[in-house]
Amino acid sequence: MTTRQVKLEKECELRIEVGPDMPLRLRLLMGTAEIFGTEIAPEIWLTFPPRHKFAVFTWYGATIEMDGITETDYTADETPMISYVNVHAVLEGRRNRAKASPSDSDSSKGPRVIVVGPTDSGKSTLSRMLLSWAAKQGWKPTFVDLDIGQGSITIPGCIAATPIEMPIDPVEGVPVEMPLVYFYGHPSPSINADLYKVLMKELAQILERQFAGNTESRAAGMVINTMGWIEGVGYELLLHAIDTFNATVVLVLGQEKLCSMLKDVLKNKPNVDVVKLQKSGGVVSRNSKARQRSRSSRIREYFYGLANDLSPHSNIANFSDLSVYRIGGGPQAPRSALPIGAEPAADPTRLVLVSSNRDLLHGVLAVSFAKEPDQIISSNVAGFIYVTDIDIQRKIITYLAPSVGDLPGRFLIVGGLTWLEG
Template identity: 55%
Template sequence: GGGTAPQGPRTVIVGPTDVGKSTLAKVLLNYAARLGWEPTFVDLDIGQGTVTLPGCLAAAPIEAPADAEEGLAGVADVPLVYFFGHTSPSERPELYKQLLGRLVGLLDSRAETAGPLVRSSGWVVNTMGWVEGLGYQMLLHTIDATKADVVIVLGQERLYSQLNNAFKARKGVEVVKLPASGGAVPRNPEYRRKARMQRVREYFYGPRNDLSPHSSSARFDELQVWRVGGAPRAPSSALPIGAAAQQDPLKLSQVQWAPDMMHSVLAVSHAESKDDILRTNVAGFIYVTDVDMIKNRVTFMAPCPGPLPSRMLLTGSIKWLEQ
C-alpha cells in the first residue's frame, strides 16, 4: 500500500512578522518541486493567507514551481481550506486548534492514499508571526500537531532559545536558526491590512485582473449563515469579579441576515447539515454586496456562475470594502 513509503520531512517555519517566513516557504517548495518532489504547503498564517484568503488554515500539494506573480496560489492544486474567520487566533484559540487538528488529520490520511511520492515529499508549514504569550503556546501546539521534524526559526534569538529548550529533550525534532531574510522589511499594520484586502480582491478578480466574478442573488431563507463561538466575547473587564466568560468556544449560532453583513466575506461550507460544519472544509467564498431587508434578498459576488455548492455559509470578522 501507499503506507510503505517513508514519511518525508515536515518543516515548520516560525518567527515574528516580517522576517521572510512565507518567502522561505516558497523557496523550499520551489526547490523541492524542481527536484521532482510534490511537497504539501500548509499555510497557517491566518493574518495574510498565501494559498487562499486571510482567516483560513489551508494546505495544497505543490506540483510545479510557482511563478513570481501568481505565487503559490497559482500552482496550488485545489487547496484544502478550513475557515477560521478571523485574522488573529486570539479571537478563538480553541477553534484554531480544532481546525488545525482537522486539517492535519485529513492530510495524514491523504498521505496514506495519495501514493509514495506525496508521502515522501513532506510538508512545509508556514505559521503566523505572533510569537509571545498565547502566540508562543499556539506555536508549541502547532509543532506538536503537525508532528514536525524540523523547526526553522527566522530572525529571533530569544524564540530560538525558547524552542531549543522546549524540544532538546525530544528525539526527532531539530530546531534550526536562520537570520531574517535580507529583503524582509517591517510592514506597519496599515500595510498588512491593505495586503489582506488585496488578497481578497485577487480571489475574485485574479492577480492579473483576468477573472470576472459573477453576481447572484438569493432569498434570505435559501442560505443559512453560521458563526462559530457565539457572539464576540465580552472583555473580561466587563464581567463581575470572579466570573469567567462562560461560553462554549465551539458553539454554533445562526446569524440572521442584516444590513451590517454588507461587505462581509462569507465561506461556503461543504457541510450538508449544521452538525458537519465544524469538521468540514470550505469550497470557496462569496462577497456580500447588498442586503435588501424589504425584499428579503441578499446579493453577492462569487468567483464563478452557477449554484453555490452548499447553502451553509460561515461568517467571521472578515470584511472587504471594494475600492
C-alpha cells in the first residue's frame, strides 16, 4: 500500500480512478476542497470502492493525502468549474426571485434545469454539483434521473426523482430515503420508447402535484439528468423530456450541433434558455463492457450496499401469491380487423401476464405499489427482488429481497434486466 500527499494549487483538480482490486482512502490535510460540489471535511478519511472515478477540486489550494493504489491519478489546472459555478449563481438568483414571488403566480416556480449531451460528457457529475451547491445554500432541489442506462438514484432501468436536502455524499452518492421510482425495465429506451414517454409523464405529473402544495420545493426547482442518446429517437425523447418537465434551462455539455439544434427548435419558447457548457477534461469514455459492469455493480449495491454492509434476505413465495407482468408486446388488433396489407403493431403499454417459468431466473423484478393490474403503469415501485431459483414442480419462486417480511405488493414487473450474482 502506498501513502502519498498531493499539493493542489488554486482552481486545480486531482482526477482519480481507483484501481480494480482495492479501495482507496483519501483525506484533506490542508486548505479546502470539494468532490462534485460537496466539501470534504478536514482530516477525515473517505474510503472509495474499486473502479470508482472522481475528482477533488480546490478553489483556493489544498493538500490531499491518499492511501491505496490508483489506476490513474493526475492534476489538471484547466477545468470548466468557473463556468459551472457561474451557472449555479444564475440559478441561485432565480430561486431567490421565485421564493419572493406570490405563491399562486407563475414566477414562484424555481429553475428547472435539464442537463443534456452525448454519452460520457459528464452530465451526472454536473447534475450532482448543481444539486450539492444548491443544498449547501439551504435549498431542497428535486433531482430527476432519466438515465435508465446507469441509474444515479436507484438501479438501472428506472426513471426516478428524489429531493436533495444535503450536499450529496462523495462516496455514497444520492440519498435514497424517499425516491419516487418508475420501472421501465431495460437499459435503453429504444426497446419501448412509447413506454419511456408514458413513465416520464407519470413522474412529471406527480412532481407537479407535489410542487403545487410545497412552495419551498417549487422555488428550489429541479435538476434533470438525461441519457447520452441524442440522435434520432433519442433526440425526440430529449425534446419530450424538456416539454414534459417544463424545463426552463437546458445545459448542453460539449456538443455544438446538439446545442444549435435545440436553440433552433426552442426559439419560440422565450422562457427556455439553452446554454452550451464545456465538458470536463476528466470525463472518462467507457465501452459497452464497462457500462455493463457498472450496471451490474449498481444492482449489487442495491442488495448488498456499497461496502457490502447490507444483508439481503432470501425468501420463498408460491406462484399463486404473485402475479408477474411484462409491459408492452402483443399485437393491438388481429390481422382480420386491420386494412388489407397492414401489419398489426405491438401495443407499447399493453400488460402481459407472464407465467412463472425458468425464463425469470436471474431476473431483477420490480415490486409495484399497484392494487389492481390496470394501475401498474401509473404506479411507482416499492423496490426490487432478484430471482435466484424457480421450482416448476413445487410451483415456488426463491428470491432475494433487501429486507425480511412480505413484499409490499403482489404485482411484479419484469423487463429485460438480468443480473448474475457474483
